[in-house]
Amino acid sequence: MSPQASLSILRHELRLIVTDPGTVIFVILMPLLMVALMKDLFAGELAAQGFTGANGSEFAVPGMAVAFAGFGVGYAGFTFFRDHGWGTWDRLRATPASAVDILVGKVTPTVLVSVTQLGLLFALGGPLFGLRITGSVAALTALIIVLALALSAFGMLITAFSRTMNQLNAVGSVGGMAMAMLGGAWVPLTAMPGWAQAVAPALPTYWAMEGFTNVILEGGGMRQVVIPVVVMTGFGVLFTVLAAWRFRFEDTKIYYG
């Protein structure tokens, strides 16, 4: 493996993002708008759970952050399909860069975008919506990083199984949204049916919400988020292993169609 090659690809991918920043801006602005629209709806629910004085942003900010991070699942895959479409995939493969160099170089920017998106939402949550984070910022950061890694790995898994861009879009969008919804990011799990509450722990988004709630509302520190961090890391590893098992570098992927 050559860190230099990964770094070259990573820099290049970031440059490509900068040339077309619309998607990144969208996934940062839209959740802010959604929080503004929805936070008051959750104030009552939080009060019912005993968090008196909560203004609803304590649920809405992490919820929308997770939901829109889920929407971004397909972005990791998009970078691969785009290279097939531009004919640059085979060119990359023919360079001395190894498969791992290429994967690391292409997926890392997606993780960085996710971390930036999540981080900005929490950072802006205070001044814009009165969000108070009562726990450890380090714990919050750890949760953000492992969530971004797990979702990017899920994106890779979808990519490995998708042959066309349309398949990636369909599964990425619907899968990401379903994962966020069933994980309790759109509405509190207590307001969801019993079967949904039973299914939720099987999703990384559930553990992300558990961890965020712990840090924001219950003053949790690193010790209190160990389980969510470990479980999400486990999801990330599982998705990565499955993606690596299924991913074929020589497969033809159809950009559109």
Next chain:
Amino acid sequence: MLHIEALHKAYGKVAALQGVDLDIAPGEIVSLLGPNGAGKTTIVSIIAGLRRADSGVVEVDGLNALSRSSRVRRCIGLAPQDLGIYPVVSVRRNLRLFGELAGLHGSLLRSRIDDVAETLDITDLLDRQAGSLSGGQKRRLHTAIALLHRPKLLLLDEATTGADVETRGHILDLVRSLATDGSAVLYSTHYLNEVETLGGTAVILDRGRVIARDGVTELIAAHAVPVVEFTFEGGVPDHIEYDGASTQGRQPMIDGDRIRVPTHDPARTIAAVVPQITTGRLTSLEIVRPSLESVYLALTGRRYDEADREGAREGHDVSAS
């Protein structure tokens, strides 16, 4: 520099390569010639590590290329058949990325970018967005990417497809100059005239097999005689005598509505054959002069352009698989 032995590859039930042997020495230009579907792209892809061979030996500079190691890929420069550039960044950024991946950095990378840009006449375009270039300019950038690290083995797969006359000239000049500098060049093409222009060694590939390998001049001298091709409507005549048609023992070939008569004296052949045509309707008469076209015809019994169209229809080369 390149040694290929008994290379086999199949896509499902379609045998793309059936025991290909090929050697290229440093400084040698080998034109890999064959109609669509002959297996050219498959060979190039296997050498570059993009496809797996079913069996056989591929060595580049003495290293096993089938192991797809980074050391082997460092020796190779590949310009694939389909354009491969990033359209939303500048020409310079495209060159920079692939230069870095080939191990070039700093002032060396900058000077190599300037060198290839000058060679392919894209210096003025370096800061233009690649997507805004004309087709020929894109093709030149595409080729330049393969040259940045001055590879020991250059693989150009249908490098002039869709290129304008100027670009085609640039690329052919470049191939000659690289060979002069010591690079081994495998130039895959289905354009016969390009191979004749380049000279050097030609390897003719047909249905996954090498059917001839020699200098272009030698191939023409060894295999090609003029051929007179008679095309009929309503079937070929039942019986034609070829006495006095100057065939010198070579057998005429019947292919559907056509009769092809190899001859050293086309005029005598025409004079001997035409008076005998009493049935069927002669719709065209063509003299195929000695060339790689007639070499292909002599070796396979098929016209090259027909085989090319047939291959394109079947679409069983790697690009379509």
